[in-house]
Amino acid sequence: MNAPLVAHDALRRFIEEAFVSAGLPAADAAQVAALMAEADLQGSDGHGVIRLPQYMKRLRAGGINKHPDIRVVQERAAMAVVDGDNGMGHLVVTRAVDIAIEKARSAGVAWVSTRYSNHAGPASLYARRPLQHDMLGLYFAVGNANHLPPWGGMEMLLSTNPISAGVPAGEEPPVVLDMATTVAAYGKVKALAKRGEQMPPGWMIDRNGQPLLDPQRAAEGFLVPIGGHKGYGLALIVGLLAGTLGGAAMGREVIDFNADHVSVTNTGQAILVIDLAAFGDPAQFKAAVDTLVRDIRTSERLPGVERIWLPGEQSHEKRQRHAREGIALMPVLLDELNTLAVDLGIAPLRIGTGA
Amino acid sequence: MNAPLVAHDALRRFIEEAFVSAGLPAADAAQVAALMAEADLQGSDGHGVIRLPQYMKRLRAGGINKHPDIRVVQERAAMAVVDGDNGMGHLVVTRAVDIAIEKARSAGVAWVSTRYSNHAGPASLYARRPLQHDMLGLYFAVGNANHLPPWGGMEMLLSTNPISAGVPAGEEPPVVLDMATTVAAYGKVKALAKRGEQMPPGWMIDRNGQPLLDPQRAAEGFLVPIGGHKGYGLALIVGLLAGTLGGAAMGREVIDFNADHVSVTNTGQAILVIDLAAFGDPAQFKAAVDTLVRDIRTSERLPGVERIWLPGEQSHEKRQRHAREGIALMPVLLDELNTLAVDLGIAPLRIGTGA
Numbered sequence: 050m051n052a053p054l055v056a057h058d059a060l061r062r063f064i065e066e067a068f069v070s071a072g073l074p075a076a077d078a079a080q081v082a083a084l085m086a087e088a089d090l091q092g093s094d095g096h097g098v099i100r101l102p103q104y105m106k107r108l109r110a111g112g113i114n115k116h117p118d119i120r121v122v123q124e125r126a127a128m129a130v131v132d133g134d135n136g137m138g139h140l141v142v143t144r145a146v147d148i149a150i151e152k153a154r155s156a157g158v159a160w161v162s163t164r165y166s167n168h169a170g171p172a173s174l175y176a177r178r179p180l181q182h183d184m185l186g187l188y189f190a191v192g193n194a195n196h197l198p199p200w201g202g203m204e205m206l207l208s209t210n211p212i213s214a215g216v217p218a219g220e221e222p223p224v225v226l227d228m229a230t231t232v233a234a235y236g237k238v239k240a241l242a243k244r245g246e247q248m249p250p251g252w253m254i255d256r257n258g259q260p261l262l263d264p265q266r267a268a269e270g271f272l273v274p275i276g277g278h279k280g281y282g283l284a285l286i287v288g289l290l291a292g293t294l295g296g297a298a299m300g301r302e303v304i305d306f307n308a309d310h311v312s313v314t315n316t317g318q319a320i321l322v323i324d325l326a327a328f329g330d331p332a333q334f335k336a337a338v339d340t341l342v343r344d345i346r347t348s349e350r351l352p353g354v355e356r357i358w359l360p361g362e363q364s365h366e367k368r369q370r371h372a373r374e375g376i377a378l379m380p381v382l383l384d385e386l387n388t389l390a391v392d393l394g395i396a397p398l399r400i401g402t403g404a
Numbered sequence: 405m406n407a408p409l410v411a412h413d414a415l416r417r418f419i420e421e422a423f424v425s426a427g428l429p430a431a432d433a434a435q436v437a438a439l440m441a442e443a444d445l446q447g448s449d450g451h452g453v454i455r456l457p458q459y460m461k462r463l464r465a466g467g468i469n470k471h472p473d474i475r476v477v478q479e480r481a482a483m484a485v486v487d488g489d490n491g492m493g494h495l496v497v498t499r500a501v502d503i504a505i506e507k508a509r510s511a512g513v514a515w516v517s518t519r520y521s522n523h524a525g526p527a528s529l530y531a532r533r534p535l536q537h538d539m540l541g542l543y544f545a546v547g548n549a550n551h552l553p554p555w556g557g558m559e560m561l562l563s564t565n566p567i568s569a570g571v572p573a574g575e576e577p578p579v580v581l582d583m584a585t586t587v588a589a590y591g592k593v594k595a596l597a598k599r600g601e602q603m604p605p606g607w608m609i610d611r612n613g614q615p616l617l618d619p620q621r622a623a624e625g626f627l628v629p630i631g632g633h634k635g636y637g638l639a640l641i642v643g644l645l646a647g648t649l650g651g652a653a654m655g656r657e658v659i660d661f662n663a664d665h666v667s668v669t670n671t672g673q674a675i676l677v678i679d680l681a682a683f684g685d686p687a688q689f690k691a692a693v694d695t696l697v698r699d700i701r702t703s704e705r706l707p708g709v710e711r712i713w714l715p716g717e718q719s720h721e722k723r724q725r726h727a728r729e730g731i732a733l734m735p736v737l738l739d740e741l742n743t744l745a746v747d748l749g750i751a752p753l754r755i756g757t758g759a
Binding site for chain 1: 478480481482483485508510511512513514515517540542553554555556557558559561567569571579581583587609611612613630631633634635636637638640641644645648649650651654655656676678680682683684689692693695696699700703704705706707708709711712713714715
């Protein structure tokens with residue numbers, strides 16, 4: 050059986066109903082569902098509907114607050130700290146980004162940190178949000194499980210703390226970077242384990258510092274940071290910016306939310322929003338980005354390379370293709386979602402992309 | 405002959421006299437000299453006095469403006485664009501950081517971009533500058549020569565665009581990251597070439613995408629970004645933030661200032677300053693950083709690893725040791741500086757660290 054296809058809107062509605070039935074307020078359920086379905090739409094399938102069963106476990110176990118009082122607890126002209134009151138991360142971060150957009154409109158630039166937030170899906174969702182306002186977004190997050198030791202170490206004190214940036218272009222798609230500070234994200238290791246395949250050298254090392262290739266043995270090893278000590282440094286700085294600065298968890302305080310569905314994670318994220326208009330004519334900036342994008346795309350390629358991609362370009366193409374053709378779900382995930390649907394007493398996920 | 409030692413203050417004074425004799429105003433010469441000598445003090449020896457002959461060439465050739473009108477050309481509560489009028493980069497960036505510090509004091513966070521700046525030495529000098537105000541610095545720069553193609557490409561459209569961060573600690577030294585977005589900076593390749601040694605695989609590739617190991621053949625190949633496509637993405641985003649956003653050069657506009665001493669480089673840098681006091685009690689933040697630093701430093705090590713370092717810790721130790729014991733200069737560099745001294749009609753660099 051091929052991977053079943055599901056329409057973006059059917060997926061969104063399914064997720065929304067699941068959250069409503071789990072007790073989330075309707076508006077909150079709709080907002081989280083829109084972001085999760087958007088993750089699948091853009092091909093960030095490790096952060097979309099695949100996370101629904103896990104979120105449901107946390108909601109049921111009381112590990113997420115269904116009626117959070119998300120509020121600003123520190124504020125100046127160009128910054129705020131948002132306390133998420135342990136609500137769904139998608140709600141907390143969206144609020145943070147929207148505050149940053151408003152503040153950047155007057156101050157030119159604004160930074161908003163979250164505390165007592167939760168896992169919020171792919172970083173690029175939030176770095177992209179300012180784009181429609183001709184603003185640039187830079188997003189940092191503390192990951193929800195530590196898989197990375199400091200360089201030379203064995204204790205996993207750091208997460209794959211991602212960096213994401215969304216940069217407006219003119220006629221070209223925006224430049225959108227979304228990267229873990231490790232060579233491979235942990236989700237990719239889990240995916241290879243499911244498929245029974247080996248990892249390439251460089252993804253993980255074992256407790257002797259030797260390459261670990263068998264993803265079934267992932268628990269015996271550690272992820273490797275990009276550029277060795279550099280990626281370790283980046284992961285640490287991202288954690289300080291997204292976690293420590295806003296009063297959120299970092300280092301030994303980070304909860305493994307895959308294993309623990311109850312403890313408050315105190316997840317931290319941070320968004321920097323830059324209003325292009327403060328720096329000059331946004332049209333001029335966007336034209337310069339277009340030129341750079343085209344210079345890169347059409348530049349000379351190494352032998353055997355078919356195409357030079359810009360960051361975010363593959364997601365952009367997936368977004369368009371998935372909107373047209375539907376989103377492919379793994380059969381095993383579909384089964385899991387339909388079991389969940391029975392459990393919640395909601396309609397199963399509607400397969401197919403026809404009318 | 406061992407590397408001759410020179411006292412930090414003698415080095416600073418030598419550089420200052422060189423710039424005065426080249427026609428820089430006394431205050432400007434003193435400021436640039438202090439920053440260049442600080443680079444050597446902290447062990448950033450690829451960016452300290454070794455650059456003096458090159459700066460002199462540019463000053464003589466008219467490629468740098470000795471009497472720049474460094475001024476703010478765009479401004480809002482939390483941002484500014486500083487036009488460096490093609491002055492020495494050290495002067496332009498210092499001005500930018502000081503404006504950001506002032507603005508962050510009221511707005512909480514501030515971003516200042518430069519345009520028509522020049523090479524300014526090691527990034528960490530500027531990311532560290534806010535530390536004394538209990539502020540955090542995040543610095544981005546466009547490198548002054550393109551050595552990096554896009555991932556899969558052969559045209560060097562990008563530089564090793566560095567990222568630097570300075571994070572205040574309490575009793576511990578600050579956490580200071582300063583990294584190129586390539587596996588090795590180009591200066592390290594040049595250093596191996598001088599010593600007649602080979603590069604490890606992973607630093608550079610040739611035009612067939614194969615590892616290039618001979619640094620004498622560096623011109624036939626390209627630097628490799630950290631994490632492959634990730635480092636390419638980072639270098640691009642850093643360039644957009646530090647260059648394009650502020651109206652500075654990026655991509656094909658970047659001048660190779662090693663080869664061209666005349667053309668205006670229009671170098672761009674950007675500094676983000678975050679005032680800890682806006683987010684809560686700075687003492688609490690710094691205590692959390694201390695805890696994290698100690699957790700990392702004392703965590704379990706891989707077999708054969710003697711010590712786990714924090715970013716910036718080695719520079720911190722060098723700064724203290726060099727202040728005490730002097731700074732070692734390569735004999736070939738010392739010869740070059742003494743030739744320069746004769747040329748400029750100033751006293752030679754005083755060797756030794758005694759009174």
